[in-house]
Structure formats: structure tokens, C-alpha cells
Amino acid sequence: MSAVLTWVLGPVSPDESPFRRNLRMFFSSRLSTVSTLMVFGFVLLAIAAPLVAPHDPNETDLFRRLQPPAWIEGGEWSFLLGCDALGRDILSRIIYGSRISIFIGAFVIFVATTIGILAGLAAGYLRGWVDIAISRLVDILLGFPYLIFAIALIAMMGPGLQNILLALIYKEWVMPCRVVRGETLAAREVEYVEAARALGGSSRHIMLREILPNILSPVIVVATIRMAHVIILEASLSFLGLGIQPPTASWGSMVADGRSYMLEAWWVSTFPGFAILILVLAINVAGQGLRDAFDPKFHD
């Protein structure tokens, strides 16, 4: 294997930490690099939306109702991707909509992963009734279909950004929790954990300082891949009208808006749909690349 590694990465210096080596392996794949750049591109777009967007995303103009994209007859170059049924610029709405998708994806994953790590460490390391309580809760939550669960929660709490975040976090922490618990079960039997115990380390110290740094790689991989799922879920909720409420732009609700004009004005639904597709695809490919580079099972 080391011969292959040398061939791919150039000489492997013994001073390089495993993390740096994995990172180098990740960026040695062109596909991973490109998709990572694309994800960062979307993030930049979301942050710089007011600077980048050509028009106000909520400005309506009934004279431009269902105006086609620029390259089709009747289009204008200043409204590159055309306009929707209220005459709002689709490109600007896509750019602003990326804020919702990326913010919800990142926030839900961040909070859910933090909860999942803590719960998983506690279940896997402390065992006993803590493990039973957490694992049964995880099993119960896994029994519900995700979307139906989220729809039910939002139906109870009402739509709105905060409630969407809650509805998604309620279940999302289960995934990292299971991964962390499994990894912790394996790691708690390792010699260095026993050595830490023999040196008088507390449970908290062992969980957070000894075990966590060693199981972080799979958690990062899972979080990346799950982020794509969360973005799709948010789009689904918005499509069903349970997500971000109008007039705020969200990719899911934009697709829903264009549904009724699919035949005469295909661009209204299609471009936000492409945006979802490209972002999710880029995150998934980057996540795959991360897994290939960081999971030792894929090294051989």
C-alpha cells in the first residue's frame, strides 16, 4: 500500500500526521477538489448575496411576469434566468435562497452533530442505563419516516425558521449519535484508554480528550453527507409550504411556485431545482471523497 501512496502523493514524510496525510490524499482527487470548491462557491454566494444579486429578490414587476431567460426570445440580459409569476428575478432569488438552504443545512448539522457526539460518547463509554436510555430513544426515532416526522412537528408548532430548525434537529442527532456510540464502544477497549484510566483520568477527560479526537474522522464524514440530506429535507418542507414562508426566497418554495406554469414557463421551477441538484451533488461527492481519504477501511 505504501508504494501506491508514494506513487499518488509523492514521498511520504514520516513527520506528517495521519490527518495531514489524509487531507493530502483528499485533495489529490480532482473530483473532490472541484466539488469542495463548488460548495465553497455556494457559501461565498450566500454570504455575499446583497453584493452579487443583480436585483432585489422580492421586487415584483408585473410587466416582467414569466419573462423567459436571456437567451430565449423575449428575455433580457439583465434578468439572466428570467422571472417568475410575480416578475421577480429568478437568479437573484436563487442567490438569496442559497442563504436559507446553506444556513439551515449548516446549523442543523452543527447542533445535531454536537448533540449526537455527546449522547453517543455517553452511551458508548458509560454504558449501563445511560446507554439503554439513549439507544432506545435512537431506535424509536429511527422508526419514524423522517419527512413525516418533520411534517407532524411543524404541523404542531407552525412554520417558521426556528421551528424548521427544531423539527430537523429533533431527529438529525440520531445519525452522528449512532456512529459515535459504535466508534466509542471500540475505542473504550483500546490500550491508551485503559492507560488513561490507570493514570487517574476522569470519565469526562477520557471521553472528550482521549476518545473524541480519535473518532472525529467518521463523524466529519457523516456530517458532510447528512448535510446534503438536510438541505433536501428543507427544500421538501418548503415545497410543501411548511418551510420558510413567502416572500422569503427558498429553493423548495420556488420549485413549488413554478409548478403550475411548468408547460408555458419551465424556467421558474427548473433553475432552483438545478441549484438544489448541484449543491447536493457537490456536497455528496465531497463527502464521498472525505470518506475515501479519512476512513482507513478504504485505504487498501
Place this chain on the structure above:
Amino acid sequence: MNEVRPILEIHDLVTRFATRYGVVTAVDGVDLTLQRGECLGIVGESGSGKSVTFASVMGLVHKPGWIDRGSISFEGRELVGLDRLAYRALRGRDIAMTMQDALTALNPALTVGTQITEVILAHGENLPAGRRQRRRWAREQAVEMMRMVGIPSAEMRLDEYPHQFSGGMRQRMMIAIALACRPKLLIADEPTTALDVTIQAQVLELIADIRRELGMSVVLITHDLGVVAEYCDRVAVMYAGQVVETGRTREVIDAPAHPYTQGLLASIPKLSHLNERIRPIDGQVPELIDLPPGCRFQSRCIHAMAGCEAPQQVRDGGDGHGVRCHLAVTGEAS
């Protein structure tokens, strides 16, 4: 040995494990005494209970295992049933243990410097005030400890990860971490099994030197009688969860009284008799479930006879040389 109170006294220790095949008595009535500053060797093959005995001392026997009865007293303080927090404070500060496999006993995700300074900061006394001063002080202590165990350019190597260390250096690092708080008792569980022979001698010499320097007591767990002969004051030979012979190293090695010890010594190749065949002990260690009450070695013993099926008591020859064999008293086995 002078008359001061021993640093560690284990009396009638029984440690059991619940398995799906039944209850395994891994340690069955072990009595051991360790004097201050002494080096005690524990010898036995795999499964003889030597590691479990000292896991019990460290309070590291976890479910499904438990200490069934007996007492362990450290400096006169009873350790069996000691509460968790008090035990944690004791581990690393007063009693330290190095693990069997140095190659996996260091956390691969943390620098060795982090690993050693954390122990110093967790247990150290008279820490300077202020976070930054404390850190610097812990680093200085760590460097001093690493110098002591013979790690060259310690200052630089402090910020390296375990995978950048060779096997011998990792073992030294383990010892440095174990000694970071200058414990009164060091339990070295097979400190040399993962190392090649030249490094083995260096590491053992190192432990012996530091022991003299710090006046520390050492328990050396090993399966190598040669190591014991070289470095230990006294030795206890364990077999199937029991101590079968104990005494001064010289006496046990020169005049082994238990057939098992004799067998162990006979199975070591000797330079002076190179053309002689090694005499291994036939058979295997018995299963530790439902053991018969009699001598545990009888199925493999070349002297087995009537009387061996009765429970065996440790008989003391009066000079601290104890043997768990009824033949030893009549002298037939020796």
C-alpha cells in the same frame, strides 16, 4: 528486609469474571507483600492471573469482573471498596501502571507532550498560580522526565505524535508518563514484550536506575524468569490464579521447590548445555471454570501422586520462601 510496614499488602484476593460459560476465578486467594523500595517479579504464563491481580490493585476490574473477597492495602490504606474519586486521585499519583503494549498505549491523536503534561497537571502538587505559568511548569517537568528516561532532544520531541516515535522510545515515553508524578509504586505490566531484545535490556536498566533514584517500589510482571533473575529482589510464581511459589529471587531460582517453577526453569535454554534438549512442560493451563479443589498443576506435574487432589496450602519454609505443594515439605519434589 527491615520491619517497616510494607507498601503493598494483598491478602486472600479473589477476582472473578462472569462469562457465558460460567464464573471464571481469574485470581484465587493471592497473598503478596511488597516492601518499600523493593522490586517484586510476578512470573506466570498467559492466563495465570498476574495481570488481573494488578488490575485489581489499580481498581481497573470492570464488569463483568469483580473482586469477590480479600483485601489490598496500600500504605496501610484499604483499596478494596475505595470510592471512585479517591481511587482516581491515587492512580497516577501514588500508584502508576505501564501497559503491556507500548505501541498502542499512547493516544495517537495527541502529542506526547499533551499526554504527559495532562497527567502532571491533573495530579501535581504545589502547582504555580496562573494558567500560563502552570503550563510552562508542567512542560519543564515533562522535559525533565523525558530526559530521565533517556529520550534525546526532549524539548523538541515533546510536540511530536506517538507515530513519530520508535517502539523503544514509545516504551520510554510510557514510563516517563507513568513516572511523571513520581509515584511510590510502579506496576510495569510486561514492559518489554513488545520490544526487541537489545531495547528490552535498556528499558529494564532504565526502570532499575529510576527505582534507585526515586526510591520507588516496583512490581515487574513478566513471563521471563531471566528478567526476574536479573532485576528483582523477590519473585512470586503464579499458576492458574494462585501463587504457587514465592521467595527471594536467588533462593527460588537456585532451589525451586514447586514442580511448576522447576519446569519453568528447565524450559529455559542454557548456554552451558547447548546440546541438551529443552524440556517443555507438557499440557496446558487448566480451564479456570469449575476447578477441582486440589493442586492445579497435578495434571501436568511429573511428580503427581496421591495427596495432590487435596487442597494445597502455601507452606513457608521459615525464610519467606513459600510453596504451594505438599511434596515440597517432604522434600520429594526438590
